[in-house]
Amino acid sequence: MPDKQNGRGLPVIAQVALVFAGAYLLLRFSVQPPIPSSVLGMYMFFVGVSLMLFVSSDDDRFAEFKRPLIQLLTAREHKVPRLVLGTVFPLLVAYLGYAGAHTEIAPPGQQRTVHPAPPNEIDFKGKRIDVLTAENPFRHLAEEEPEAFREHVARGKDVYYRNCVFCHGDNLEGDGLYAHGLSPIPANLADPGTIAQLQESYLFWRIAKGGPGLPVEGTPWDSAMPAWEKFLDEDEIWEVILFLYDFTDQHPRSWEE
Amino acid sequence: MMRGAKGGIGIIELLAITAGSIVVGAAAGAADLEAGRALYDDKCAQCHGLSGEGDGVAADALDPRPRDFTSGSFKIRTTPSGELPTDPDLASIIERGMPYTGMPAWDFLGDEAIANLVAYIQTFNEDFADPEMRVDPVEIPSPPAMTEESVEKGRQVFVENKCGECHGDQGRGDGESAPTLMTDAGIPIRPADMTKRWTFRGGSSRSDIYRTFTTGLDGTPMPSYADSIDEEQRWQLVDYVYSLSEDEPGYGSVVVAQPVEGPLSLDPGDGSFANAPVTRFPMLGQVTDPGRAFAPAVNAVEVRAVYNDEEVALLVSWHDIAGRREGSNRPNGRDAAPADAALSDAVAVQLPSKHGGTKPYMFYGDPANSVDLWFYEAGANEARVYLGRGEENLAPAPAGGDEIRAKGVYEDGRWQVVFVAPRGSGDAQRVPQETFVPIAFSVWSGLARESGNRRAISSWYHLYLAPPDTGEAYKAAGMMGLGALVAELLVVASVRRSQAGGQS
Numbered sequence: 001m002p003d004k005q006n007g008r009g010l011p012v013i014a015q016v017a018l019v020f021a022g023a024y025l026l027l028r029f030s031v032q033p034p035i036p037s038s039v040l041g042m043y044m045f046f047v048g049v050s051l052m053l054f055v056s057s058d059d060d061r062f063a064e065f066k067r068p069l070i071q072l073l074t075a076r077e078h079k080v081p082r083l084v085l086g087t088v089f090p091l092l093v094a095y096l097g098y099a100g101a102h103t104e105i106a107p108p109g110q111q112r113t114v115h116p117a118p119p120n121e122i123d124f125k126g127k128r129i130d131v132l133t134a135e136n137p138f139r140h141l142a143e144e145e146p147e148a149f150r151e152h153v154a155r156g157k158d159v160y161y162r163n164c165v166f167c168h169g170d171n172l173e174g175d176g177l178y179a180h181g182l183s184p185i186p187a188n189l190a191d192p193g194t195i196a197q198l199q200e201s202y203l204f205w206r207i208a209k210g211g212p213g214l215p216v217e218g219t220p221w222d223s224a225m226p227a228w229e230k231f232l233d234e235d236e237i238w239e240v241i242l243f244l245y246d247f248t249d250q251h252p253r254s255w256e257e
Numbered sequence: 258m259m260r261g262a263k264g265g266i267g268i269i270e271l272l273a274i275t276a277g278s279i280v281v282g283a284a285a286g287a288a289d290l291e292a293g294r295a296l297y298d299d300k301c302a303q304c305h306g307l308s309g310e311g312d313g314v315a316a317d318a319l320d321p322r323p324r325d326f327t328s329g330s331f332k333i334r335t336t337p338s339g340e341l342p343t344d345p346d347l348a349s350i351i352e353r354g355m356p357y358t359g360m361p362a363w364d365f366l367g368d369e370a371i372a373n374l375v376a377y378i379q380t381f382n383e384d385f386a387d388p389e390m391r392v393d394p395v396e397i398p399s400p401p402a403m404t405e406e407s408v409e410k411g412r413q414v415f416v417e418n419k420c421g422e423c424h425g426d427q428g429r430g431d432g433e434s435a436p437t438l439m440t441d442a443g444i445p446i447r448p449a450d451m452t453k454r455w456t457f458r459g460g461s462s463r464s465d466i467y468r469t470f471t472t473g474l475d476g477t478p479m480p481s482y483a484d485s486i487d488e489e490q491r492w493q494l495v496d497y498v499y500s501l502s503e504d505e506p507g508y509g510s511v512v513v514a515q516p517v518e519g520p521l522s523l524d525p526g527d528g529s530f531a532n533a534p535v536t537r538f539p540m541l542g543q544v545t546d547p548g549r550a551f552a553p554a555v556n557a558v559e560v561r562a563v564y565n566d567e568e569v570a571l572l573v574s575w576h577d578i579a580g581r582r583e584g585s586n587r588p589n590g591r592d593a594a595p596a597d598a599a600l601s602d603a604v605a606v607q608l609p610s611k612h613g614g615t616k617p618y619m620f621y622g623d624p625a626n627s628v629d630l631w632f633y634e635a636g637a638n639e640a641r642v643y644l645g646r647g648e649e650n651l652a653p654a655p656a657g658g659d660e661i662r663a664k665g666v667y668e669d670g671r672w673q674v675v676f677v678a679p680r681g682s683g684d685a686q687r688v689p690q691e692t693f694v695p696i697a698f699s700v701w702s703g704l705a706r707e708s709g710n711r712r713a714i715s716s717w718y719h720l721y722l723a724p725p726d727t728g729e730a731y732k733a734a735g736m737m738g739l740g741a742l743v744a745e746l747l748v749v750a751s752v753r754r755s756q757a758g759g760q761s
Contacts, residue, residue: 070756093740097730100733162314162315181540212618225545
């Protein structure tokens with residue numbers, strides 16, 4: 001019997017192994033988000049079955065595929081590899097059995113909406129503030145009185161470094177001194193996905209009412225974000241909001257946009 | 258939307274400055290002071306102050322305080338004690354930051370910007386400009402291999418040089434003189450806890466540790482041993498210090514309680530705890546409610562737990578440089594304790610009062626969802642139970658609180674407090690098996706004058722009573738391994754038979 005009967009260089013068994021390994025690597029590493037291992041196992045099972053169907057669909061191919069296997073299992077000169085394989089295989093299966101039954105103890109994941117819908121209005125120290133329409137009283141100064149505007153930004157900066165820096169960090173990236181012990185972690189305010197997506201009035205609500213002011217979908221019980229109405233007055237909150245946008249070079253979202 | 262002219266600098270300008278300084282630096286071979294100033298005013302002045310005196314707006318809330326650059330005194334140097342640091346010393350500490358202090362790592366600024374900052378902060382002290390004041394760094398040889406023998410000998414060097422007088426016999430920072438130590442500026446300072454290498458200000462590699470006690474940390478009581486310990490012994494000492502700590506804190510999120518037979522013990526040394534896994538949780542300053550603690554004394558707790566049918570026992574341990582039993586303490590209140598009141602150490606475990614309901618707010622619960630607080634006060638050496646419906650609404654538990662017992666032991670810089678509590682049953686079920694029960698911790702250091710809201714806190718984590726290990730995993734392994742072996746033998750046998758048949 002000619003050795004490379006199908007004329008394509010590689011022995012059939014090597015081809016099968018290559019395709020199988022290639023499929024595994026592709027599914028494992030190139031798909032985002034990663035496929036869960038149980039699903040991956042299922043896919044690989046189908047890949048295996050298809051390969052077997054392909055191999056056995058042609059008698060010659062099947063014979064060629066089987067030949068090295070049969071040799072391994074029977075030929076006298078393959079005794080050592082046979083023994084090695086014969087020991088390793090059950091051990092591997094035993095390990096898989098162990099790993100399957102031995103699960104890590106990890107708490108169930110928790111659903112959390114990062115920017116939940118705000119209430120329509122809040123009560124800020126006895127004053128009604130409309131969370132949908134309230135405007136930053138200092139924002140218009142940016143064009144009209146740039147110098148006064150810079151002063152408000154500077155005051156906001158002071159507020160930030162006296163109060164917020166411990167969690168939200170020096171560069172506003174949510175990596176302050178205490179961030180490693182908090183879950184949810186402090187918001188990364190420099191990320192274009194946070195304050196740039198929000199209106200200033202929304203920030204006012206989040207800052208004034210903090211974690212306890214969140215609706216249930218925002219998991220208020222886990223949030224260490226203080227209700228800043230306990231510490232700051234209204235102007236200070238609007239000023240620190242100016243600073244957040246200024247420092248990160250972002251703009252609040254507005255209804256006109 | 259239009260934006261006004263800006264006095265500060267934003268990202269774009271920063272990039273421009275950085276890019277510009279690369280060009281300038283490359284052309285002139287010197288740092289760009291103006292760029293350094295702009296960057297400093299934007300990023301550093303809020304802590305270090307506009308004039309470098311360490312008095313920025315954030316400074317008062319930081320302990321250790323931001324460096325006063327006018328003093329010319331720096332902690333992390335390769336130069337001998339009392340000398341100015343080299344430029345690379347400054348660049349490296351700016352780039353790496355100082356762990357567990359307010360000084361963050363600025364590596365993202367890039368080398369050129371950092372070089373400009375180094376040049377600029379040197380303008381705050383005129384000695385930097387005087388070449389005579391600039392000395393050569395001491396040589397830090399590359400570390401020899403660390404061996405068991407070097408660690409053992411290092412222990413002797415540690416004892417002979419009395420490192421323990423400040424750092425404590427076991428290196429937990431609890432030396433005899435620890436509570437009295439002050440910085441040059443007269444602010445109390447805690448000796449480093451050598452069992453937590455990750456908190457070392459100047460880095461945790463063996464070379465970093467070598468540098469620390471070779472040149473000392475200026476401005477602090479940590480001396481230089483350049484003249485008293487020879488090089489070989491210094492590496493042995495490094496190895497001993499290094500051996501006291503794990504590489505990483507490895508903070509966890511679940512306390513896994515192990516089942517035990519018989520009654521639960523209040524003795525932390527009880528053998529049953531030895532088989533329970535330890536979980537370490539980070540502790541943070543309570544900065545959410547008024548009475549804020551910006552720099553709490555304790556930065557982690559370690560927890561183990563065991564349980565039987567009726568009760569659960571928690572062993573909570575943490576390091577503090579002194580164990581205070583005098584006086585009393587309290588879990589709630591925004592005001593600082595009166596200056597003349599003796600404050601004892603304390604720890605609290607917090608769980609939801611009701612199992613399975615909505616999770617209560619992490620800071621002592623909320624009006625709708627209350628928490629039980631098991632408060633151990635070292636002064637009384639017992640637990641009191643509080644019911645919390647919020648920071649301002651924490652009161653002694655109405656009834657049934659006294660069945661929770663606690664005892665604490667302080668030794669060699671470590672508190673170990675054991676709580677034993679009934680697991681409850683029926684409606685009063687507190688800690689059911691195989692359920693993730695929310696749990697959180699608070700710690701008060703009497704020495705650091707912490708009480709009420711001024712304390713170290715943890716986030717919510719979980720307590721999980723693991724079922725007895727019936728060896729399921731091993732059984733599965735055995736069955737599947739055996740199955741595979743049998744299948745294998747069958748295949749071999751059948752192949753051989755068919756081959757033999759085919760040949761005959």
